[in-house]
Amino acid sequence: MLRLPLIAASSAILIATLSPSKADEVEAWRLLVGDQKDAKLTVLDGATGHQIAQYQLEGYVTHLGASESGKTAFAVQMDADAVDVIATGVTFSDHGEHRDVEFNQPAQLGRIEGLRPVHAVPHDDQVLQFFDLEGEARIFDEAALLKGEMTREVVRSTAPHHGVAVPLGAYMLISEPDVSKATKEGDLPPRLGLKVLNGEGQQVGEIATCTGLHGEASSAGMVAFGCEEGVLIARRGGSGTPELEMLSYGDDMPEGQVGTLLGGRAMQFFLGNYGDDKVVVIDPSQENPFLLVELPVRRVDFALDPARPTTAYVFTEDGTLHVLDILTGRLTRSAQVTEPYSKDGHWRDPRPRLAVMGTEIAVTDPRRERILILDAQTLGGNRSLPIAGSPFNIVAVGGSGINH
Template sequence: MRHLIRGASALALSTALLGSAALAQDDGDSVTLYRVFVGDHKDPKVTAFDLSKPEKRWTFDTVGQNKLYSVNEGASVVAVQSDNDVVTFINSGISLHSHGDHSDITITDPSAVEKALTGPRPFHVIDHDGKIVINFDKGGYNEIVDAHELTDGQIESIRLKQARAHHGFAAPVGNGWVTTVASDAPVEGDSAPTRVGLRAVKEDGTPTGDVASCTGIHGEAFSGAYLAAGCKEGILTVMASADGPVTKMLNYPADMPSGETTGTLLGAKSMQVFLGNYGAKGLVVVDPADEPNFRYIELPFRRIDFALDPANARFGYALTEDGTLHQIDVLDGKLAKSAKVTDPYSMDGHWNDPRPRIAMAGDDIVMTDPNAGLVRRISKTELKEVGTIKVEGKPYNIAVAGGSGKVHEHADGDAHDHSGHEHAHSHGDPKIYAGYFEDSQVKDRPLGDYAGDWQSVYPYLKDGTLDPVWKHKAEKGTSSVEEIRAEYEVGYKTDVDRITIDGDVVTFFKGDQGSKGTYAYDSKEILTYKKGNRGVRFIYKKTKGDVSAPQFIQFSDHGIAPNKADHYHLYWGNDRAALLKEVTNWPTYYPSSLKADEIVSEMKAH
């Protein structure tokens, strides 16, 4: 299989950034950039372009028609070619790294990942908790791809087997997994096994629980603490618990149109709610926790496609076959406004006939218009067209990567390479960050402040990657490079090279071996150091898990109140009091999505 990149990819990255930044530039170093990926309906290719500078393009040859998914916070794009038994991957070239009060954005050209996954009829893709899961419908298994390895251009997958091949999915839930289950044989009139429910399993597919009934289960999404899936009888919800996944069926209410079901669900990110289809002309807003669980919205014509706004979860958007785009008020459960945006596209005919698809790109809705050979830009507030982009062929499936962040300029003019660069990060009150605060300012913190996938920096110390950091510290202080490195050799030392935190489950990895524990908040302790400054340990106690998982974990990240950590020092062991006395060994973790040069940059900024 060939991956071919065409276009002006050889331009200097700094020039590319200046062009890309035209969409929005809030101040000298703040950039908003959205990159659009379009799969053709007929030709085996994906076309990519920056929304603000669409003449700059990249083309990736594939094997067949693509269904595109933006995954891992937009850092990667998955191209599923179901009819050709292959899944290919593209690094979007846009990475966002959160620092609590702002995000940094790194921009490079998109690039194809050389390795692909092959297998019988790949279909559903789930992106959750650092895992990208692809169901192979005719193979009876799911391939689990590690998201942070994918951003490094590596495809390392684990196979989760199902009892039999069927059109289903598998998903991580807390410290376990769930997978769809199919009947032993097709029911009369069906050509394939009938999907009957969802079952808790281990990562290798070994069952750990009974089947939760969900007839015809299809469509899945995550929002807040919930996974939800559509069934003939209602919506099945799943939550993590110390004893494994817990399911609950929300039956469709009697006042909704009978005989219809939900087969596609979208999950909001900034509030706990789902938007799903319900029959050909309906949508349903699903609140998994509070009644009323369902609010039905009738559309004037059959639905072609719909999307949720990730930036403002109050609104969703649906395109109907008459060419009208509708804004959905999710909170009120009604149509807010509507406007004509394209010629009609009938829903009669084959499900895969070329029809428009929509995706969100900041303040714009981007919509493919296959018959016109266009991608249309539509204002999400006014529902008015603000531009069109000609795309060769029949533009069909669409995915978007990008967002807003700060780009830190360098003396050499390279606006993308973070290595060797100092930048001022705001960590709130600088006195607090330095360890000077009042007791009254200290607040309890949830484990969610530390959620994510984290890598130890100790290997970077050992291989010399962090040597520029010691030199930088020596230039600003009174200690030598050798003295500083020796201190951090003791401080960073650990054999736990990776930690993942999902909900209340913390997994410690030594190589490929993981040790899991479920942890609950166990208060905080304020420590006073020799030089007079202070710090706070936020402490969590194990309530359940592997024997090898520590009884206590204590976080220190220079923060004293709820805020998302951008790195942290972690202390662990079975003696709570003894841990509080440990001040020389403080294993340190940064997001696994960060590359080595970016970590060097972060450290030099502190």
């Protein structure tokens, strides 16, 4: 059985809509939903489906994520060279024995423009947005964003490429392109590895090989990157300088590689994709760090459960939602929740996405123009929220607090 070390749980991302449970205590959720075709972002009440707000964008939302505090969300429109920053209108503050919550109307704070934005990485009170065709990451301070200030710092890579940048302590981890490879006009160079920069922007040590670097996640002070050779782990060394270690796939793993990663919050582990019909649990502390999970059919999406740290959910192309036990690698429950969504066809065809909100799971169902809300324990349907268009990317965020 996989053994994963427990660590102190980090704060959940919290955004909310009121749903009173006691006189001065509320549990609240909102759903932020992008559309696969239309240039819009919709904010819904997670309990009732009431539309709280809708924002017109430059293009459809290719990537959607929230900051660690949950005060802001980033709606990345890769094809439109734009990123819209949304204030969620909710602030949670920790008072030790309880947590306060304040509610305000969400707002469209501003638009960041740049050439081909893709990966946005939340880190503490900052968000790092990488612009592939500019080869740079822009670092935004959340407090400034909430004031409508789009000022930023910039970290530049060697050349434009499909990249990512992640802070680790006082250092910056940034992908490195292989500029020695010839590319066709309009194509970007491949990634060859990861580079460490100090606070002055100077390279520290050698570039770590990570061919085709794609996929990044953080867990308990570690950062993981997917590579053709394995999974590259970055951790703080004794002097604070990042130490890089390649977890090689080895001969026991079938052909494939990790290209998408999620990081555990209350336990130190990572969950990644592997090929079309597998996921893999990665525990860097183990001699054999990879626990491969074979799925009945091809995978469409997967998500971790923040409140139940040993649980993940995987949606497969036959319309089935599976519950995955992270410790054993077993699929413990499965239920068909939508019609099949084949992975054949264009990679951008509308397909469901998952988000976890407390004791429930939200599943977008673009063909039926709805969001299914399922019970996380039974996978039974609690309700269906209608939403016009082709609902796609979804962020479900929320929690409980005291509203004075």
